[in-house]
Amino acid sequence: MEAVTNESSQRLLDRRNAEFWNELCGTGLAQAIGITDASRESLRHFDDAYFGMYPYLMDYVTPHSLDGKKLLEIGLGYGTLGQRLAERGADYHGLDIAPGPVMMMRYRLEQLGRPPNVLEGSALDMPYEPESFDYVYSIGCLHHTGNLRKAIEEVCRILKPGGRAIVMLYNRHSFRQFMRVTLPRWRERLKGRHKATQAEEVRALYDTNSTGDVAPHTDYVTPREVRRLFADFSRVNIDIQNFDAFYLPYRIMFIPREKCLNNIGRVLGLDLYITATKHRAS
Numbered sequence: 001m002e003a004v005t006n007e008s009s010q011r012l013l014d015r016r017n018a019e020f021w022n023e024l025c026g027t028g029l030a031q032a033i034g035i036t037d038a039s040r041e042s043l044r045h046f047d048d049a050y051f052g053m054y055p056y057l058m059d060y061v062t063p064h065s066l067d068g069k070k071l072l073e074i075g076l077g078y079g080t081l082g083q084r085l086a087e088r089g090a091d092y093h094g095l096d097i098a099p100g101p102v103m104m105m106r107y108r109l110e111q112l113g114r115p116p117n118v119l120e121g122s123a124l125d126m127p128y129e130p131e132s133f134d135y136v137y138s139i140g141c142l143h144h145t146g147n148l149r150k151a152i153e154e155v156c157r158i159l160k161p162g163g164r165a166i167v168m169l170y171n172r173h174s175f176r177q178f179m180r181v182t183l184p185r186w187r188e189r190l191k192g193r194h195k196a197t198q199a200e201e202v203r204a205l206y207d208t209n210s211t212g213d214v215a216p217h218t219d220y221v222t223p224r225e226v227r228r229l230f231a232d233f234s235r236v237n238i239d240i241q242n243f244d245a246f247y248l249p250y251r252i253m254f255i256p257r258e259k260c261l262n263n264i265g266r267v268l269g270l271d272l273y274i275t276a277t278k279h280r281a282s
């Protein structure tokens with residue numbers, strides 16, 4: 001986990017993030033299923049494919065109505081989860097550093113007849129008063145900000161006492177990290193070479209856009225680091241989810257991703273789903 005400490009480097013990273021993520025995260029999936037427009041039907045088709053890929057995601061959305069609950073989503077991508085949350089009746093607000101996801105989310109909210117409360121801004125300096133929200137959702141975003149600790153402090157600041165954060169961060173203790181980062185590093189060492197795996201090569205395993213550019217910054221955390229980062233919260237729960245398809249040794253058999261989600265994926269999966277409650281004032 002590496003924090004950007006210098007103010008001008010952070011401004012530069014914010015600019016690069018705004019540029020990179022302006023292409024909606026999920027564009028690869030949209031292209032793969034032949035979506036070329038943003039009609040209601042196309043978005044529904046996209047959302048079905050998205051929830052098909054991440055079938056566990058709705059487990060992190062309360063099954064009860066969110067009527068009257070003020071909720072912020074940070075890092076909006078294609079807007080699939082945001083639409084579901086708004087449909088549950090929440091007083092939905094969204095924040096993203098890039099204009100593309102902001103426009104997509106506003107468009108979806110307008111289609112639902114809901115106020116388009118979506119702002120362009122950074123998770124590191126959120127334009128909201130302290131103790132404003134009952135829920136904060138952030139799936140796959142805060143590890144791109146360059147300062148995970150600050151981002152989680154911001155989440156804590158804007159949550160009401162007793163409010164809940166639902167955050168997904170990349171797992172540093174995943175099978176992917178072991179096979180693609182740790183093991184190659186050990187092999188190189190055994191051969192007496194010390195070629196460090198380039199940070200960009202590792203980031204490329206996670207987030208690239210349709211022209212192959214790599215996300216400007218990504219952090220990977222262990223469950224133990226998560227507990228430290230969320231020390232100001234109570235009832236911190238960490239679930240491990242998501243997995244890559246893979247071949248068994250000597251390519252004797254291909255194991256599809258879906259077969260791994262409910263077993264090895266829950267132990268060595270790619271993503272950490274953290275649910276945490278902000279302490280009530282004592």
Ligand SMILES: C[S@@+](CC[C@H](N)C(=O)[O-])C[C@H]1O[C@@H](n2cnc3c(N)ncnc32)[C@H](O)[C@@H]1O
Pocket residue numbers: 014017021022025026074075076077078095096097098101121122123124138139140141144145207
């Ligand atoms: C990997 S996408 C995830 C999108 C969506 N949550 C999903 O799961 O599909 C990351 C999102 O975080 C946003 N983002 C990146 N850095 C950010 C920052 N510093 N502040 C706010 N949003 C940021 C990007 O613009 C992008 O929409």
